[in-house]
Amino acid sequence: MKKSLMALAFLGAFAGVAHAQTAVQIYGNLDAGFIKDTDKTLSIGKRAANTLGFKGTEDLGNGLKALFQLEIRYEPDTGTVESNSRPLFQGQSRVGLQGDFGMVRLGRGLTPMQETIGAFEPWHGLPTSAGFYTDVEVAGYTSQPLDPAGSSNNRWSNGFWYNSPANLWGGFQVNAAVATKEANGGAALVGTGTSTAPQYPANSEASANPFSLSATYNNGPVSAMAAYERNAVETKFWSLGGAINATPDLKLMATYARQDQGHTFAFNPRTKAWVLGAQYSVGPGKVLAGIGSKNPDGAPKTKQFSLGYEYSLSKRTYVYVDASRKKDITGATHLLSNPSTVNHYDVGVNHSF
């Protein structure tokens, strides 16, 4: 029987508090620093993505758990949501169940490929220009080509995720996601069409369900990965990676990736990329180093070399400094409007909470 409205207001609004207090954890991080790029003014910006999140789990009995996670992404230098254009919960918004079978989730989040490859990158997969993750390591690939211009490149809306348990078959884990074909309101993508008859008109549905697969292997000092993804315009991406703790203080890592845009590019659809990286710990400090290359068919090749240092003030707070050089290497007949070499320097602080 319906409770009275007043009682409802109280139950809905002010009771239920006992469980609320224990069910929600707030977490996040704030990273800001000074950045200087070639031909740009000194700026204040970020090295890591900035988050403010809310999450929780509920024990359902029999080893089953319900879980949710909502993660705001923002720009600390201007106070806006990420890029002043992305969804409020750009980080992720997912609900799911977890048990002996692994974990299933629905909503928006990183694709399994993007999540896996970022973990084999010497800058921890951070979006900084000093790192390799957002451009070089993924060979220029984007997971959401039909989404609006302000979207990021590595997430799916309207996705369904599955993660196996961590120690499937002695060290293996498999991760998979598939997204619906739903239109997300993006601009037209010309592709193999024309500007008046684009291959994907504005607000197109996907021509095939995007899917993403990754497998990881962990055994003592060795880890490895393989990933495959196909996005909404049927671009195909695969990657292999490996890492080894050569000594307790030295970790070496490498990834190789290929992107095939044959569905939307009439010519030169392939891009190859590789990244080699190292992390070397010295007391509370860690030296990061990486070199990488992105090589699109018939377009300038990108080469990047980066060096960084992180110094931990505590478990939750570290300061950092990076220097990086990114070069576009072109054939003799190729003209570039952008500067062919960009040097990047940053120094800042990262605080987790």
Next chain:
Amino acid sequence: MKKSLMALAFLGAFAGVAHAQTAVQIYGNLDAGFIKDTDKTLSIGKRAANTLGFKGTEDLGNGLKALFQLEIRYEPDTGTVESNSRPLFQGQSRVGLQGDFGMVRLGRGLTPMQETIGAFEPWHGLPTSAGFYTDVEVAGYTSQPLDPAGSSNNRWSNGFWYNSPANLWGGFQVNAAVATKEANGGAALVGTGTSTAPQYPANSEASANPFSLSATYNNGPVSAMAAYERNAVETKFWSLGGAINATPDLKLMATYARQDQGHTFAFNPRTKAWVLGAQYSVGPGKVLAGIGSKNPDGAPKTKQFSLGYEYSLSKRTYVYVDASRKKDITGATHLLSNPSTVNHYDVGVNHSF
């Protein structure tokens, strides 16, 4: 005397923590599932509104309390705020006082009519297409016709709310709200004017103060409601409803509603609607069933039949499945551009925190 700025910064920014920790409760829910509608691609979406809220009360002594509530609404499948267009605190943003006299609040929230009628609907007033609340039950009525296009239909900005105590006169409760005439930046509403001289030009103020009244009665297995509301363009709406727990497991409910748009419609201003519903509990499961009709003067009549099932995994988490058919029944000479019958199916999970 003014404290030093440093002290201020610390008092303002980092002290006051002791009370903050006890004063704010975080709550919400995340609901996502698969949806398939006639002639649409399979999608991931919601059945319930999704919320992340912050609320609290303060004991002022003598039975008086101060209270506040701020409630974010969002879309978990894309991570945006609700409909990617609504206010951040679409759920509500209100502050008020509460005591023996009842509760008074200022801000933005559901109108008393909308809150009351939603509680007599078999899908708990959820916004899913399987339910009757957002369209059929309210006879197509909107509480905020002069607000911007992205606004919802059942809330007021700039409102003042009063709720009586729950057990006024043995089972009765009365609820009332009134809004200011303030313009909210909406588009023009042609009404009885012309497109060049609309009855309500863009960013119009209300022509009369919107108000909303509802009364509920609860006595053992029986509950009943009556509600009346007038919006900013003087559309009038009234509704009657009743519910009975026929057995401990079976609840039956019905509402009847009329909308009168005589102030803005030169012809056929009236719409009538009714909904009959049932909820039947079987262990941790609940079967939902409903049938309803919306009948606008001189326009196609809508008929809807829905069947659903909810299964509780815990007090805070349930899974659900729904099937629904909605039909536009037209006179012989009436042409429709939309499909005359839409079938809706969904399956998903709802987790509260």
Next chain:
Amino acid sequence: MKKSLMALAFLGAFAGVAHAQTAVQIYGNLDAGFIKDTDKTLSIGKRAANTLGFKGTEDLGNGLKALFQLEIRYEPDTGTVESNSRPLFQGQSRVGLQGDFGMVRLGRGLTPMQETIGAFEPWHGLPTSAGFYTDVEVAGYTSQPLDPAGSSNNRWSNGFWYNSPANLWGGFQVNAAVATKEANGGAALVGTGTSTAPQYPANSEASANPFSLSATYNNGPVSAMAAYERNAVETKFWSLGGAINATPDLKLMATYARQDQGHTFAFNPRTKAWVLGAQYSVGPGKVLAGIGSKNPDGAPKTKQFSLGYEYSLSKRTYVYVDASRKKDITGATHLLSNPSTVNHYDVGVNHSF
């Protein structure tokens, strides 16, 4: 060595909870009331800025602390972010370190001048029309003239802040901030140029680094301040202020300020302003009174007189009522399109949490 993805998901997403729970404090306030201004309809709005914030500190040892603060600003009458246009974390988004040397922070927040001068204003620096802070006290000056139209007037993005300890040299504190020249996406500012060749085209960088300095002095019943600021279009602002607790219940205060827009105004670049104020406590009540004047060269002079009363229901909740008159006093040949006198009345409630 890389942890497995599943383990990462759990560590990243669901562990780390122990510290999260203690590291983040939620705080804020909700202020709403009725407002009536000359020639405007009765409205519901705010007297104070409305906030919902997240903040925390971490002890790094040796007297050093890391700190962060993220503060949402919103409009409770409509549920939107502040002005339905400002950044999500309009209040502030800063990270920093604090120790014996004082405090350094990076991000977005009030300038030191704006923070200091607001504390010498009889309405506590609140943005209400009854107060003097946002217009009269600062002589019409804005700290961010090149930011987008929806921005506030008293904050910086891309800033670096330093606050000295509170008791530097027996009662003195100094505060400083500097911002980068980064473009923030604002509209063109004509200045001494023309509409086709504006002095600052759209999305201009600052022509010089904005900076802001303030010093405060506190000694028993006496406090004083001096502040100087230069914004992105090289407008210069300075101010002096003082306050004295004449009796334990009576506080008197005064500020004087000058703005020099010589860099962008060919004629009449100077504006002067003064405010005199008093606060008188009577039990849980406080009477506020102020008179002020803004006097731009060659433009109408503004005079304002205000009277208010605050009554505390508790430490965290008070009700208020204000009456204010603002007059534009023009020379004989000056024509005004706006009403020359605006009366303002408000009554409402302020609740902190």
